[in-house]
Amino acid sequence: MDALAPLHQALRDPLVVGVLGSVVVIFVVRTFYQWYRLSHIPGPFWAAFSKYWMVRESLKGRQPFAIKEVTDKYGSLARIGPNELVTDDPDVLRKMMSVRSPYTRGPWYDAMRFDPERDNLFSMRDEAEHARLRGKMAPGYSGKENESMEKTIENQIARLVELIETKYLSTPTDYRPMDFAQKGQYFTLDVISDLAFGQAFGYLEQDDDVFDYIKITNSYIPVMLVLANVPSMAKLLQSRLLRGLLPKESDKLGFGAFIG
Template identity: 45%
Template sequence: MPSLLTFSETVSRPAFWGLVACLFTVHIAISRVRGWYRLRHIKGPWSAAWTDLWLISKTRQGSLFEDLGDVCKQYGSIARIAPNYIVCGDAEEVRRMWGVRSQFDRAPWYKGFRLDPPRDCTLSMRGGDVHAMLRSKLAPGYSGKDVEGLHESIDAGIARFITLIEDKYLSTTTKYRPVDFARKAQYMTLDIISKIAFGESFGFMDRDEDLYDYISTVESSIPMMQMVALIPWLINLLQSFFCKALMPSERDAVGLGPIMAIAKRVVGQRYIPNAVDRKDMLGSFVRHGLGQQEAEGESLVQIIAGSDTTATVLRTVMVHVVTNPTIYMRLQAEIDSAVAGQLVSTPITDLKAKELPLLQACIKEGFRMWPPISGIMPRISDRDAVICGIRIPAGTNVAWSARAVMRSESVFGIDADVFLPDRWLRANENQRQVMENTIDLCFGQGRWGCLGRPIACIELNKMIVELLRRFDFSVINMERPIRNSFFGVLIQSELNMRISRRDDLT
């Protein structure tokens, strides 16, 4: 007679759990070996072939910019950095991959940058028609054509910054008033971008403090966001209904929450019946058919994407110029002679600033040395692809190394690691074009290219001229002039400076 014993009666409890553990281990081992086998033809750090820990730990340490550059140096332009991630350090191939007609799309990693999950914004949205449609509604506003008073908002912000320095941070021979330029620069860019985005400045410069602890909260959450983005199941969990309470909300007293509340209030006023059609950025979004919730999200994007990025380039240019006496003197002389020849207004116009060759070369070097966004920005394709002559199986995440690209000796010369604006001045037309194409990648490319680029460039052109024509700057700590942490976006602090009025010996 066949046994009617159940499975649990024939197998003891410990043996059962032992079997489960064994099957689980075998399953993990098989999936690891399969993962390794898929990309076995791509070299990289040994552990990266088997686990994500190499990539996650480098992200956590804030050293990914250097580490990915080192990996590309050691293993070539394509290297493996995790079981399903490779990195590309070749500028032309990155351009091709990010280009308009590329077979690649943004990878699921971007989900990690949703500001109000599960809703997407331009920063988190993958390609396709929805993204293209959203961009078409935003582009007229971002281009500045549809917006009155864009330059005036920037001018007013810079003027407020100059007043702040003059009132509180000017040193003389009898008064020493050191200032953390890194922090104050971000107050300026936040006030400018909020004026552009919402029609009202946050008032960071007026209060001369980190309002709502916005900067410190955002800076401390960036490393975590970058790590979480690498772990798809964790993103899904954190963005699920159950974890809603952990996400920033307009009810929060600090961090992004209060900024969300401002966005909600200001945007809400534009969508009431018979609302006035204002010729500003938000007005442009409304006129081009952006829905109210989309407009709230995209206003926040401007603050997040458009404040510290611009401040980073300003700081990077300032710290490199101020610590290079020959460049510093020549740049001041270029600005002085334009002022003396009455070629520039106060403040300088964007057009005139573009005519100052050394200034432009310094800004380009600033982008190149420390790109504000140096995160992995992975792309993925549902078909096999070939990059740098190597077959990349469908479904592989392809990151870029900002360092390998921006410090490429074949593009920028053997001294690519040095801040050397003269490389732009002495390059022939062909070389210059190749270098331009490469630093353009600091703003992304194609379908996902930065929409705020014209705004950032106007700000930088004006800020640097207006600061250097008025003030002398000295870095206080030459051992470590600035603190840089590369958490996908570059977080900078402690650029302590002594600022004095030009030619002021009193």
């Protein structure tokens, strides 16, 4: 018995054929419209039809380099997606970032939301709310109302120097290399946590990645960037159905512990 018989029978039904034909026509028209509306702007060929180019480059971990190659090849304004443009023109960027600019943040920023129900300063797209939150946070980091800022930073500098002197000073018989990029991350996170919470998390003191924050960040950020390129995926992940996969305040490691 032909296993495909039901399919063959369905394809003989004029209603099914009409529905399938309508779907194909809609897909073709939509694809053509996506291509045509920005067709006057040059860029990689397949980028005009889907976000495959952006996702592919972000999965490779080289999207910033790929974007520079695009502007080098196609000019200061280039197309890298059906509805995405990139520019390296400082005059355009200055206009976009100016006070009362008509440009606003796009759906890309939704993927930067660690808590699905609450925006952070980086993910917030509402301009008025963003300005209000910045106004609340600014005094704590400007130094005007935080009289201990300079002393806090000096204390962490002293801890960094102490760490280097006690563990990483080489001798004629003992070579002690140090990854300064890593210690710089430890220093930065201790300064931020000390200023924000009144107590450093102890990266420099323990000379270790507390909560595995840096390790998990390095693995999570590339995924976050892929989601940012496809905002619908980020929205799905932040939905009630899949929200449990995101970091939570009750986590013992990574972003969740940091949020908690």
